[in-house]
Amino acid sequence: MKARELIDRYNQGFRDFSDVDLSQENLSGLGLTAIDLTNADLREVNLSCSTLNEANLYNVNLNTAVLYRASLSDVNLCEANLNGASLIKADLHGARLERANLRDADLTGANLNAVSLVNADLAGANLSCVSLVGANLEGANLSEAFLKGANFDGAKLSGANLEGANLSGASFSEANLSQANLTAADLSRANLYGVNLSDALLCRADLSGANLSNANLNDANLQDADLNAAFLIDAQLGRARLDGANLSKSNCYKAYFQGAFLSRTNLNGANLNGTDFANASLQAVDDDRSPQISHLT
Known part of the structure; x- marks a missing residue:
């Protein structure tokens, strides 16, 4: 189908264009609200x-x-293939x-507030300065994605894969990252206030200068992580693995390290000051001769 035929039929009130082939057509600037393009070829x-x-736009x-500056609010893009697509400054809220494929897609400056990206594949995607407030990314793959300055406040990212992602300066205030994989991720200067990182993997992550105040890091793995000058005020790190971690110049005022491995x-x-190290270990976890810190203030 050519663009002209689509426009004519849409203007006549026709909305079902499922399975059509519109690959390489120019549909810029069109008003196509509530159109049905299920299974369509729009390469x-x-x-x-x-x-x-x-x-x-299912599948x-x-x-x-x-899709530069396209308006896609409340669209159904489940299982869609957006591999390498350009969605710069697009509005996708809601x-x-x-399960969509967004590998290597460019979403710079896009509005993704309250979107559902459950089990979506965003590996290598560019989401710099993207707003994902209240979004659901549970189980999503964001490995090696570029998320510098992105806003994830209140987002759901439990079980998400963010290994090697660039999250420098990103905001995760009150977000849920429980059981997320953030191995070797760059979270330098990120805002992680009140975030849930329980059981998360943060091995070799860069958290230098990050704000982790009031964060839940219970049972998290922070082996060899860099927390230089990080803020951990009132943070919960019960049973956390901090073997080889760098907490130099960090602010751990009233932080909770009970049972942690250090x-x-x-x-x-x-x-x-006021830090609780009850039952924390200064030696390897498999060393029965480990000296115990009962409390350190």
Whole structure:
């Protein structure tokens, strides 16, 4: 189908365009609210500045499509293929993208507030300065993604894979990252106030200068993580693994380290006033001769 035929039929009130082939067509600037493009082939299509609010794009193929500044609020993009697509400054608030393929997609500056990206694949995607407030990314793959300055406040990321992701300066205030994989992720200067990182993997993560005040890091694995100058005021680190971690110059005022493992942990210059180290270990966990810190203030 050509763009002209689609426009004519849409203007006549026709809405069901499922299974059509519109690959490489220019559909920029069009108003296509509530259109049904289920299973459609939209490879390399140009939808820049188009309006597709409340459209059904289930399982649509938008491989390398251009959706610059497109309006896609409340759209159904479940299982859609957006591999390599350009969604710069697109408005996707309230959209459903469960199990969607967004590998290497560019979503710079996009509005993804309250979207559902459950089990979506965003490996290598560019989400710098993206707003994901209240979004659901449970089980999503964000490995090696570029998320510098992104806003995840109140988002759900339990079980998400963020290994090697760039999250420098990102905000995760009150977000849920329980059991998330953040191995070798860059979280330097990130806002993690009140975040739930229980059981999370943070091995070799860069958390230097990050705000982890009131965060839940119980049972988290922070082996060899860099927490230099991080804020851990009132943070919960019960039974956390901090072997080889760098907490130099960190602010651990009234932090809770009960039962934590601190072998080779660097605490030089850290503020430990009011810190609770009851039953914490300074040696490897498998060493029965480990000296115990009963309390340190």
